[in-house]
Amino acid sequence: MVLFETKEVTKKYATQLALDRVSISVPEQSIFGLLGPNGAGKTTLIRIINQITGPDSGEVLLNGRKLKSEDVYHIGYLPEERGLYKKMKVGDQALYLAQLKGLTKAEAMRRLKYWFKKLEIVDWWDKKVEELSKGMQQKVQFVTTVLHEPKLLIFDEPFTGFDPLNANTIKNEILFLREKGATIIFSTHNMSSVEELCDNITLIDHGHTILDGSLEKIRHDWAANEYLVTMAGEVKPEGNNHFSVLSTEFEGGKSNIRLKTDSGDDTNEIIRMMAGYGKVISFNPALPSMNEIFIRVVESQNSNQASNN
Amino acid sequence: MNKISVIIKREYTTRVKKKSFIIMTLLTPVLMASMFIIPALVMSNKDRDFKKIAVVEDGTDLFRGAIPNFAEAEFVYLKDVKINDIKNTFESAGYYGVLYISSEVIETPNAVQLISRKQPPMSLLEHINSSLEKEVEKQKMLAYNIKDLDQILKSIHTNVSVQTIKIDETGKTKQTSTGASMVLAYFSGFLMYMLVFMFGAQVMRGVIEEKTSRVVEVIVSSVKPFQLMVGKIVGIALVGLTQFAVWVMLTGAIVTVAKVNFSTKNTATHIETTSQSLIQSNNVAQAGQTVQATPQENEFMKGLDKALDQNWALIIPVFIFYFLTGYLLYASLFAAVGSAVDSETDTQQFMLPITIPIILGLVVAMGTMENPESSISFWFSLIPLTSPIVMVARMPFDVPGWQIALSMLLMLATVWGAIWMAARIYRTGILMYGKKSSYGEIWKWLKYKE
Numbered sequence: 001m002v003l004f005e006t007k008e009v010t011k012k013y014a015t016q017l018a019l020d021r022v023s024i025s026v027p028e029q030s031i032f033g034l035l036g037p038n039g040a041g042k043t044t045l046i047r048i049i050n051q052i053t054g055p056d057s058g059e060v061l062l063n064g065r066k067l068k069s070e071d072v073y074h075i076g077y078l079p080e081e082r083g084l085y086k087k088m089k090v091g092d093q094a095l096y097l098a099q100l101k102g103l104t105k106a107e108a109m110r111r112l113k114y115w116f117k118k119l120e121i122v123d124w125w126d127k128k129v130e131e132l133s134k135g136m137q138q139k140v141q142f143v144t145t146v147l148h149e150p151k152l153l154i155f156d157e158p159f160t161g162f163d164p165l166n167a168n169t170i171k172n173e174i175l176f177l178r179e180k181g182a183t184i185i186f187s188t189h190n191m192s193s194v195e196e197l198c199d200n201i202t203l204i205d206h207g208h209t210i211l212d213g214s215l216e217k218i219r220h221d222w223a224a225n226e227y228l229v230t231m232a233g234e235v236k237p238e239g240n241n242h243f244s245v246l247s248t249e250f251e252g253g254k255s256n257i258r259l260k261t262d263s264g265d266d267t268n269e270i271i272r273m274m275a276g277y278g279k280v281i282s283f284n285p286a287l288p289s290m291n292e293i294f295i296r297v298v299e300s301q302n303s304n305q306a307s308n309n
Numbered sequence: 310m311n312k313i314s315v316i317i318k319r320e321y322t323t324r325v326k327k328k329s330f331i332i333m334t335l336l337t338p339v340l341m342a343s344m345f346i347i348p349a350l351v352m353s354n355k356d357r358d359f360k361k362i363a364v365v366e367d368g369t370d371l372f373r374g375a376i377p378n379f380a381e382a383e384f385v386y387l388k389d390v391k392i393n394d395i396k397n398t399f400e401s402a403g404y405y406g407v408l409y410i411s412s413e414v415i416e417t418p419n420a421v422q423l424i425s426r427k428q429p430p431m432s433l434l435e436h437i438n439s440s441l442e443k444e445v446e447k448q449k450m451l452a453y454n455i456k457d458l459d460q461i462l463k464s465i466h467t468n469v470s471v472q473t474i475k476i477d478e479t480g481k482t483k484q485t486s487t488g489a490s491m492v493l494a495y496f497s498g499f500l501m502y503m504l505v506f507m508f509g510a511q512v513m514r515g516v517i518e519e520k521t522s523r524v525v526e527v528i529v530s531s532v533k534p535f536q537l538m539v540g541k542i543v544g545i546a547l548v549g550l551t552q553f554a555v556w557v558m559l560t561g562a563i564v565t566v567a568k569v570n571f572s573t574k575n576t577a578t579h580i581e582t583t584s585q586s587l588i589q590s591n592n593v594a595q596a597g598q599t600v601q602a603t604p605q606e607n608e609f610m611k612g613l614d615k616a617l618d619q620n621w622a623l624i625i626p627v628f629i630f631y632f633l634t635g636y637l638l639y640a641s642l643f644a645a646v647g648s649a650v651d652s653e654t655d656t657q658q659f660m661l662p663i664t665i666p667i668i669l670g671l672v673v674a675m676g677t678m679e680n681p682e683s684s685i686s687f688w689f690s691l692i693p694l695t696s697p698i699v700m701v702a703r704m705p706f707d708v709p710g711w712q713i714a715l716s717m718l719l720m721l722a723t724v725w726g727a728i729w730m731a732a733r734i735y736r737t738g739i740l741m742y743g744k745k746s747s748y749g750e751i752w753k754w755l756k757y758k759e
Contacts, residue, residue, distance in 0.1 A: 050530040083523030100531040
């Protein structure tokens with residue numbers, strides 16, 4: 001079931017078209033990656049979802065209904081440009097932000113205790129924000145984002161500023177939130193975290209959607225007939241007119257071989273050929289990383305535009 | 310509405326808890342009260358350091374008894390003492406100073422010297438000057454050999470003291486004290502200027518703080534920018550009102566305490582001298598009357614009462630009205646400026662159009678004290694950008710009701726317009742980072758739809 005969608009959303013600023021008929025569709029209880037190079041229009045789209053600004057045309061739907069101003073209570077937003085009042089105490093600040101999201105003081109207090117304990121930040125309650133390190137502030141901010149248990153969470157670059165340990169903690173919390181029923185829109189430039197977390201993605205550039213769909217499908221679609229073969233023992237296969245060997249490495253008694261076939265070749269045929277060299281342990285399509293796909297898509301988009309101009 | 314109150318509460322409590330706020334709030338009334346008390350005290354406490362002054366002439370004996378003793382000093386005429394004998398020893402002889410009158414005084418006015426260790430007060434010099442002038446004039450007149458000169462001088466001696474009485478349309482008269490009104494006008498005009506500037510700038514700093522710390526993006530995902538702006542402006546207004554209320558109450562308390570203290574002190578000394586008769590007569594009411602008759606106390610009380618004799622029931626509400634509207638007007642402009650810049654150092658180019666009317670208001674308000682009914686004061690007390698400062702400065706001089714009403718109406722309309730305009734600039738400005746904003750840019754923000 002789709003929890004959130006935008007239909008043909010367009011937003012113009014004085015001089016530029018920030019979003020041009022962008023449609024996204026976010027299934028319930030999934031993690032949705034909103035990707036794109038700098039200045040692509042991601043922040044504008046996120047601001048529209050948060051009703052900080054409105055679209056010039058197009059529809060924004062939550063649960064199939066048009067987005068209303070009360071819906072801010074069901075949305076949690078961790079902006080990329082984030083900050084807290086520096087002179088305010090951590091506890092007071094968290095209570096304040098929770099009350100602005102419609103929680104009563106008592107309820108906010110109860111939930112904050114739970115989260116501060118869970119993330120092991122209880123000692124910070126009476127500290128001023130300026131006394132905390134950047135990573136510590138991020139943790140507080142994460143708590144204030146999820147505290148009102150929103151149905152839709154928007155994380156814009158949630159891992160910047162965290163050490164690997166804390167980044168992992170936050171990643172697990174995000175996965176846990178999805179398990180408990182939250183739907184998450186996740187915007188980042190860190191493609192490896194996209195691979196780890198996202199179910200679906202949309203890639204926008206210059207206000208246009210240039211790629212969207214499920215992460216699995218996109219990676220398969222972009223797999224350029226490359227395969228990873230693992231074989232027992234040290235094997236050095238040679239290419240033929242059906243496939244070429246891109247790389248071979250021997251490690252831990254196994255050989256990892258990367259092949260590229262001509263398009264349309266029957267994989268069974270190739271497995272049979274490989275079996276001639278030794279024992280095949282596994283045979284998998286070599287999925288391109290999101291990083292590669294991102295670069296290739298955006299670059300081809302840019303060269304298209306250049307030739308159009 | 311509920312969210313605005315959460316915002317107001319935060320803006321209010323974080324500021325009221327600050328040390329600087331508490332110090333300012335407690336210290337200012339002391340300064341204000343001293344403005345009323347010190348002049349009155351100075352007037353009535355002249356006898357505190359009573360001075361004995363030796364008067365020496367060379368040879369002649371013209372000025373014996375010419376300088377009468379007065380509240381500040383006693384003049385002791387020393388015959389046959391040469392100035393050089395006493396010049397260096399007067400202090401050990403118990404004199405404050407030596408007044409040396411040379412025999413040439415009839416011809417040259419500066420033939421009189423007052424020798425002392427300390428700088429003598431103005432009032433003492435004035436007393437000596439006027440007494441000697443009178444005496445010299447008398448001596449000169451005597452030289453014309455007019456018959457019955459003493460009698461003639463006595464009969465023509467006149468005292469004039471101008472009493473200012475204002476009369477209004479209904480024919481009611483009111484005795485006014487121009488001096489006290491001037492002080493009050495200066496004071497209220499300046500206080501208004503300070504309050505509007507201080508709290509307006511606080512709004513601006515608050516907006517800039519939210520913008521630079523990037524907390525604003527989180528908040529506007531929960532509340533509308535307009536709610537945040539209004540919450541901040543109202544919260545800081547309440548801080549201002551709290552401070553103002555504490556100031557009025559504390560100043561009142563200090564003045565009252567000073568009044569009571571002073572009269573009991575005088576009473577105490579007086580009772581000592583009259584205790585004998587008091588015990589015998591046991592008539593408290595009569596004692597009260599004698600106490601009231603003490604001249605020094607009367608002088609102090611009169612000075613104080615005169616300074617405080619104003620139409621407070623009108624002045625204070627009018628002041629609060631202009632504080633609130635003037636503050637709202639400037640605070641919304643300051644909020645707009647704060648939203649348009651990235652840091653406080655960038656504010657200068659936008660501050661100028663805001664500070665010019667405030668300073669102009671202050672300048673006109675200062676002129677108002679000299680001439681409260683001038684047409685420039687009249688117009689500037691109607692023009693909304695300057696009226697808060699100029700009108701409160703005019704208030705001690707009885708402004709006609711229709712002028713106050715018209716000025717207030719214009720003010721309310723302008724405040725509404727300013728808030729509307731500021732809100733439009735603000736909601737775009739707070740989310741703009743990095744871009745250097747210009748007037749042209751801000752003009753565009755004003756016209757955005759959403």
